[in-house]
Amino acid sequence: MLEIKNLHANVGGKEILKGIDLTVNTGEVHAIMGPNGSGKSTLAQVLAGRKEYEVTKGEVIFNGKNLLELSPEDRAREGIFLAFQYPVEIPGVSNVNLLKTAINEIRKYNSEEELDAMEFMTLLKKKMKLVEMDQSLLSRSVNDGFSGGEKKRNEILQMAVLEPKLSILDETDSGLDIDALRIVANGVNKLKSPDRSTIVVTHYQRLLNYIVPDYVHVLYNGKIVKSGTKELALELEAKGYDWLKEQKEFA
């Protein structure tokens, strides 16, 4: 589904990603872990197409297409979804309006018929149950005045409605209490299917108790320095990241 080859990227002239190689197959869940500043969020933003992040080398192929040539909106329409670490507040734009516009723009792109108001509301109500979201949040402005937990749940709701092929969760667990974490993870798990993949970007192992990854990668200083299965996450939790840094320096 996703093939990243030797990806280099700069932010403000400084190289953050220094040659990432990663393959995610259909149906897999990958976790990307690493200390702060290692480039985890940069990778997530580069995949979503943020223009402040300049790709200097390498390629990203998504379902046979050159992802880096696509605009952010076309990436979303092709099936990429980024759950933001810091969801943006947009006063004056209601959640419903955002979701309805988004889903129909995606459907139009894929030559599917647009949903009318009734069909959309039916779908939306079903998905809201998944993330245990209160109906009153729907008519409110996007993330405006939402608590941290509500914002993250809102991201997962959007994901549930848009049904992406590849979801990238950027530190979705940060700042969540255990109840909110469980709800978010539960939402993600229910959406899991053999034809969808997920990349979970996280600093802590905690979330991986609920979203069990097939593979775990450790990102350090702009490179993936170690890959393994879910046991690697536990090892990281127990030992921290320092031993990896040392290993790296020896290598």
Added chain:
Amino acid sequence: MSNILDIKNWYIKSFESFESSLNGESSKPFHQIRKEAMEKFSQLNFPTTHDEDWRFTNIAPLLKYNFEPAAMAELKTQQTKNFLFENLKGNTLIFVNGFFIPKLSHVKKSNDGIIVCSLANQLKNGSPVISQHLGKYANHREQIFTALSTAFTRDGAFIYVPDNKILEEPVQILFITTTSNKNILSQPRNLYVTGTNSQVSIIERYLSLDDGVYFTNVVTEIYAGENSIINHIKLQEENLKAFHISRTEVDQEKGSNFTSYSISLGGEIARHDINARFNDEGSECNLNGLFLLTGNQLFDTHSLIDHAKPNCSSHEKYKGILDDTSHGVFNGKVIVRRDAQKTNAFQENKNIILSNGALINTKPQLEIFADDVKCSHGATIGQLDEDAMFYLKSRGIGEEKAKAILIHAFASDVVRTIKIEEVKKYLEEVLEKRFNK
């Protein structure tokens, strides 16, 4: 005409023929005020960019023309009915080139003392409301355009709601201009007066039937009696060659509540001065504004809220969206006088610039002489929020649509608090049409 003196003489000469057209009315007491205003007009100068209040607004393009006082023109109902909000069933007053046209208007018979009619009618009848209020709030001694309005006062909208009466349905007032290829000057003069515990909503629309160059110079005086509630909506939708100079003066008695929406869409040069004074305690004043500018338009709004008495509150929210090479000016002055303790005054002016050529000058001016008050102001100028743009795009929404959504959200912040559904819906449509291509 090349010379300002010639232009002034032109208006002074016009006044002579105006006077003779008044017939018996020139014997009424108000005519003395007209004459005094004309005298002032001849002494005052047209503002230039050297005047602080007109620093950013050069009216030279307006002074290139010698506008003729408009004559009465006939229109068919067909030509005006699309301008009315058809679901509103209240009184309608329709003016063409500043003259009231009874045939096109619809005034309900009332036996509770409420008066909705033309100012001309009240001037003719020698109404006590006229002698008490007309010309009392808009100062013609210092402002040349107000002097011009007062001197040429002949017609406009008149609303009087006596004590304890409520006019349930909003009054709709249309000011339509049709030029017939003449550079005309239309000068509606409006007066709205409410008694104790009364209530009224007023919608004014300024519209053009063609794209000729003309000049609307309008002065509206509003007196809000004790505990009365006035909602005032002004929609300025004149053509892009029109000049629109307007002044709204509001005098508020104890416990009164005045809310205004000033929406400015049209005009080559448009200027709106809105001033409110608290004469007594416990009053509230809400000034809202939205201006959408394109092409070479210039819009200037100056407001003054005079907290002369304690325990009053004012909220001001103006938003501008500027495209192409348009130019906007916001000047919001709030004076909190020494006695005006426990004042709440909030002011906000936010602007979005959509092109490199557009320009906004914004200036909040707070003058506070009392010490136990809550006042704040904020002015921002910016482009669309990049983070919000990226967020929308990352959800599959294309560039143009994402832009439209954000602009719409920005503007609807003003529009959505309008209480008259029909007006709100109409303005939402205007926004939709303009920004959601």
